[in-house]
Amino acid sequence: MTASAPLLIPGLSAIASDYKGILCDVWGVLHNGVAAFEQAHRALATYRERTGGKVVLITNAPRPSAPIREQLASLGVPLDAYDDIVTSGDVTRDQLSAKAGEKIFHIGPERDLSLYDGTGVILSSEADSTVISCTGLFDDEVETPEDYRYQLSALAKRGLTMICANPDIVVERGDRLIWCAGSLGRLYEDLGGTVLISGKPHAPIYRAAVDRLSALAGEPVADQNILCVGDGLPTDIRGADSQGLDVLFITGGIHASDFGPVDAPDEGLVRRRLAEEGYTARAAVPRLVW
Structure with a gap:
């Protein structure tokens, strides 16, 4: 992506076909700890259905993946939104x-x-x-x-x-x-x-998630064919960048107040913040939508 290309896109559909797998953050992207974001989990389900790509949720939750799966279900995130989960708890074990x-x-x-x-x-x-x-x-x-x-x-x-x-x-x-x-x-x-x-932004959780993605795909998935989705600059964005993976930055999450109106972020402010932090993003959206 060139510097002059738009950073903000209408949704995941604009770039989905470029990737065979997605590593998606959970808290701040799929739910806010109280309720699920319906359009977000629908976007992942649509990606899986239309592209055949795999989705591994990658979260800094300190527990193993089994109880996180139960928590997601209780918040309203359906099973068709993802294929598997890798948690910070898994790699910390x-x-x-x-x-x-x-x-x-x-x-x-x-x-x-x-x-x-x-x-x-x-x-x-x-x-x-x-x-x-x-x-x-x-x-x-x-x-x-x-x-x-x-x-x-x-x-x-x-x-x-x-x-x-x-x-x-x-x-x-x-x-x-x-x-x-x-x-x-x-x-x-x-x-x-x-x-x-061991969790985001550190390498162990990304190695585990990429290995899981490849296992689900039945073949190695190259780094350039993986898209990370997340809202945290020091964890999701830094982690994806450090591993050489493309990232879709969700601006309406934890840093929403930094970019103007939550649902209409100022692209200039988003670009400036990424540059100040020394990070790059393939694209950005306020919320994960298809």
Whole structure:
């Protein structure tokens, strides 16, 4: 795409035929944590039907893919919108398995405990643990990262490594922004701690997703035939760029307020922000539609 070509397109249909597979973000693209975006999941279903291409959802959710599939169904995302899911939790389990037998201090809500099933780690108290595993804040409805500063400072001084299962800093939940595990990981690094991350924008989750896409297609899918769809600049866009993959930037997600009217973003503002961040995008749309 040349610099003079329009960045904003009417929908996925404008570029869909160029790709054999899609890696699509979930939170902010397919739902907002409260309800599904109907036009978004219809766009993916239409892509699968008309092109025969495969869709793998790629999400920084800290749990394995099975409970995420259930969550998507409960929010109204139908199965015909995608072929499979790869989560940050899936790839983080490899890091946890490498710590089998060690005592892990879990920071995050109880709903994320399925992350540890079968990894061989031992969930333990803060005092006895040798590794931290962070999936989020204990109560993300009321807490902020600052509530953890004293605790994380003490853990950093002990030299404990943190395995961060969700690199996202914030996500939308309805009309609010909610702090995620990535915010605690960032604070822990600021306090001198070491943080290990496998989710977006890092390579492990993309390798796993591309491998899954190829398995579904029954043959290797070349990078130039893969389109990433996402709304987060530091995760989705940075991650796709770093892996040499084209990206469809959803401007009406987490950065919507930066580009003017949500449903009519200023293309100049979008281009400027991408340039400032050092990222590129094949195209952009306010919301994922066909």
